Amino acid sequence: MKFSGRTDWPRVRNRLTQILESKKKSGAPLIDLTESNPTRCGFGYLTPELLKPLSDPGNLAYEPDPHGLRKAREEICGYYSEKGVSLHADQIFLTAGTGEAYAFLFRLLCDPGDPVLLPRPGYPLLDYLADLNDVKPVFYDLSYQDAWRMDEKSFPKHFFKTKAVLVVNPNNPTGNYVTREESAFISGVCLKNQCAVISDEVFFDFSWEGSNQERKSFAGCADALSFTLGGLSKFLGLPQMKLGWIVVNGPRKEKEEAIQRLEIIADTYLSVNTPVQNALPVWFQNYKGIIREIRERCLQNRRFLTQALEAAKPVRLLGGEGGWYAMLSLGGFVSDGSLAVRLLEEYNVLLHPGYFFNTGSGREIVLGLLSPAPVFREGVERLLKCLHF
Numbered sequence: 001m002k003f004s005g006r007t008d009w010p011r012v013r014n015r016l017t018q019i020l021e022s023k024k025k026s027g028a029p030l031i032d033l034t035e036s037n038p039t040r041c042g043f044g045y046l047t048p049e050l051l052k053p054l055s056d057p058g059n060l061a062y063e064p065d066p067h068g069l070r071k072a073r074e075e076i077c078g079y080y081s082e083k084g085v086s087l088h089a090d091q092i093f094l095t096a097g098t099g100e101a102y103a104f105l106f107r108l109l110c111d112p113g114d115p116v117l118l119p120r121p122g123y124p125l126l127d128y129l130a131d132l133n134d135v136k137p138v139f140y141d142l143s144y145q146d147a148w149r150m151d152e153k154s155f156p157k158h159f160f161k162t163k164a165v166l167v168v169n170p171n172n173p174t175g176n177y178v179t180r181e182e183s184a185f186i187s188g189v190c191l192k193n194q195c196a197v198i199s200d201e202v203f204f205d206f207s208w209e210g211s212n213q214e215r216k217s218f219a220g221c222a223d224a225l226s227f228t229l230g231g232l233s234k235f236l237g238l239p240q241m242k243l244g245w246i247v248v249n250g251p252r253k254e255k256e257e258a259i260q261r262l263e264i265i266a267d268t269y270l271s272v273n274t275p276v277q278n279a280l281p282v283w284f285q286n287y288k289g290i291i292r293e294i295r296e297r298c299l300q301n302r303r304f305l306t307q308a309l310e311a312a313k314p315v316r317l318l319g320g321e322g323g324w325y326a327m328l329s330l331g332g333f334v335s336d337g338s339l340a341v342r343l344l345e346e347y348n349v350l351l352h353p354g355y356f357f358n359t360g361s362g363r364e365i366v367l368g369l370l371s372p373a374p375v376f377r378e379g380v381e382r383l384l385k386c387l388h389f
């Protein structure tokens, strides 16, 4: 069988994965500092109460709508209206998670081989989504000053056939929100080159303290054609419910055409299940409480990290403004890959080497901030021991 070229990814397990597999097999007690699944992190909001709306008898009816059920979309409009963004429910499409939203948008905007611009460092799943949808990932860089910022010089001079510029707001794993200047730059570039902005805002509500960076959603961006993504996996800490959304905005004619075409794409799959759509208005009633709990965990772990790294120069915590991750610079001390291997082999702690996110320097590591504080602390203490502090 000759399988498709688009799935010709290297399938050999790297050293880190091999060690992880053998540790798991031997039953070694691991500390997972890559944890990003909130359902494994002992949060109080995960109570059986959450499941109550799923047994609503209304779930026995099937009334499909390519946009998703109106009452769920109206709830999402309400959420944006609290942020000062006024939307109509027809501008919203529900999807079975953000991954599917990306697939719909790449299919909407691109012919096979068309380039899309992605941030680097960035979330590795985006490369796979690009491959799977036959679009060509081309990277623009974020560079670090006191936080990560878009390097405008790294954008291509000619956008020949480029159909979309992707921003992650705030970016995973670097934690930078799109600044006002960057937002104007992106809209300008997209208008000039007739391409669309895709803004992934799944972490939008998880800002960190001390950051006075203004946060602005692209959902209200009508200068250029824009698609803003959100979803329950991060926003409500419910990845198992598989519900994401796309907000379509932009100049009237383009926006309307995009909506009509997306209706046909979404109608072809109708993949979002009814019970979760019906439950969304109930779950949204407590969204602030859930965000508060997850955000507080991230802040607590980040505070600990700041203190713990005070005496660990040249290792330092890199600045950012929000999200579920912390990025550390190793300052030339040791490479990201060899540290990750040694830490797992000798200290039973798993973290992400920066190369996983395309950092390119080999000098950064990434920790997830969701673990319960005692687990996170123990992991960081072992990391410092491994670095000889």
Ligand SMILES: Cc1ncc(COP(=O)(O)O)c(C=O)c1O
Pocket: 036, 097, 098, 099, 100, 123, 168, 172, 200, 202, 231, 232, 233, 234, 239, 243, 244
């Ligand atoms: C930036 C970003 N976008 C999207 C996703 C995936 O979200 P979903 O679970 O809605 O598919 C993730 C998951 O970690 C992410 O980090």
